[in-house]
Amino acid sequence: MQGNKPVVVLVDAYTSGKYLLPEFTALGAETVHVQSTPDFMPSMPAPDLSGYRATIVHEHLDRTVEQLAAYAPVAVLAGQEPGVELADLLSEPLGVPSNRTTLSAARRDKYRMIETLRAAGLHCADQFVGDDAAQLRDWAEQVAGYPVVVKPLKSAAGDGVYVCADSAAVLAAARAVLGSDTIYGETNREALAQSYLRGEEYVIDMVSYSGRRYVCGVWQYHKRLLRNGRNIYDWEHLLGPDEGPVPELIAYVDRALAALGIDYGPTHAEAILTPEGPALVEVGSRIAGNMHPRFHDRCTGGNQATLTALAHLEPERFLAEYAGRRYTKREEAVCCTTSTGLSGVVTGVDEQVVAELTGLETVFGLNVKIEPGGRIRPTVDLYSSTMRIFLSGPSADAIRRDRRCIEELKDRVYQIRPDECE
Structure with a gap:
């Protein structure tokens, strides 16, 4: 089955994992999708499989390896969190660059993750x-x-x-x-x-190849603690590569990735800067959930999806041009995650309100997350948030002004049939 183009395997390319396919395609590769479960996971939109050369539903490891070996892949990557361990299991026997299975469980199980860091001498909860x-x-x-x-x-x-x-x-x-x-x-x-780790929380996104890393961006979280103990995401803003705690956070996460055996692929780490220094909350061996390639290109000069494809298809170029370096902050940037107290069935989306939001000066783009027929419920986590809105511009004041407008408009986007009317 081997053709002239290199083949890359993506495991569970849900949500932000969808951005990997076009980036590998743009660099001349074909892709095969592996689904780790018999059916698509209902908590996430099903991936669009139309652009893949082939799709495989995983049932037995030896059989999946045999099917993939026929394509002679050059890389196997997790598209989203549930695919991390299967990507490790597949990459080893296929002989492609691999994080190996020795510490695979510690890259998903948060207890093992933190204990692995503790054993390596890193500050932890x-x-x-x-x-x-x-x-x-x-x-x-x-x-x-x-x-x-x-x-x-x-x-x-x-x-x-x-x-x-x-x-x-x-x-x-x-x-x-x-x-x-x-x-x-x-x-x-x-x-x-x-x-409980006391301090500000940050996101540190990287791409690694052969243990060498490029820092794609460092963002500071702004969360809101609800009375029921849920700590929901509100917004995050981009920091400069040398701003405040950024160098210390980068050095800590680099050590954490090494301790967890992550030598290849994208990572999305969350860490809190405590009085004793950074402490990892968790790290995902996949691209960030707030990924929007063109938005990140605009505000940081690159993005995880493009750089992941480059690292695996043109590793010499990645190592020469990116490894050991970090992003630039080209302009102010914020990613908003809108919350709601509404509950009911979505009957429609008010496109006039959406247009009003997208027309704001600093709004780069937005994702309306709930389709008509879906349910809207009070926000307790990222999956129950209602929209993701990307803002960028020359001034933080302009972004703050548009964020205030977003707060006023967000609950008018969805037309709903409230639960009490059913």
């Missing part, structure tokens, strides 16, 4: 994992103190994450996590409790 809510409460009471963070071991996007102020909140959060399913359809047999 204290933590405890258990399958009984009372165990987590006892640890909080006797060891950690409050507040305590309770969350699933293998989810993302703020799913099931609670900031707990007392023992009753820990019990309630642990019971909510245990036995529930993550956004990826995995059942939480255990829950993780961690000491």
Whole structure:
């Protein structure tokens, strides 16, 4: 089956993973999609498979490896979080650049992730994992103190994450996590409790090849803690490559990736700058969820999707031109994640309001996340947010002005049939 073009395998190219396909295609590659589950995951929009040379639904490792070997792929990458471990399992026997399977579990399981960093001498949260809510409460009471963070071991996007102020909140959060399913359809047999990291939270995005890295961007999160303990995303803004804590954060994440055995591919790390120094919240071995290639090109001079494709198809060029370097801040940039208190069925999208939003001076683009027929519900995590809006411009004041307009308009985008009217 081998043709003249190199073939790249993408595993579970959901959400922002969709941006990898056109970038590999633009550099002359063909792509094969591997789906890790029998059916598409209902929590995310199904990937558009029309641009792939072939699609494979994974059932048995040896069979999937045999099917992929016929294409002689040059790379295997996770398109989204649930594909990380399968991409590792496939890349080794196919003989392509690989992060290997030795630490694969630590790249998804947050308890193992943090313990791996601790063993490497990096500053981390204290933590405890258990399958009984009372165990987590006892640890909080006797060891950690409050507040305590309770969350699933293998989810993302703020799913099931609670900031707990007392023992009753820990019990309630642990019971909510245990036995529930993550956004990826995995059942939480255990829950993780961690000491609360005090400080500002940052995003550090990189692309690696052969252990050498390019820093694509560092952003500061601005979140809002709800009364129920959920800490939701509001917006994040781009920092300059030498601004404030950025060099310290980059150095810490570089050590964290090395400890986790991440030598290849894109990574999306979240870290909190505590009084004792940076501490990892988590890192995903895939591109960032806020990825918008042209937006990032505009404000940072590059983007993870393009650079991931370049690294795997033209590694000599990536190593010569990008490895060991970092982005530039070309202009002020913000990514807004809009929240809502609305609940009901979406019956339509008011295009006039959407046009009003896109017409704001600094709005580069927006994603309307809920289609007619879908449900809108009060925001508790990224997956229940309503829109993602990208803003950029020469002045932070102009962006702040447009953010105020967004707050006024956001709940008018969706026409809904409220739950109480059903």
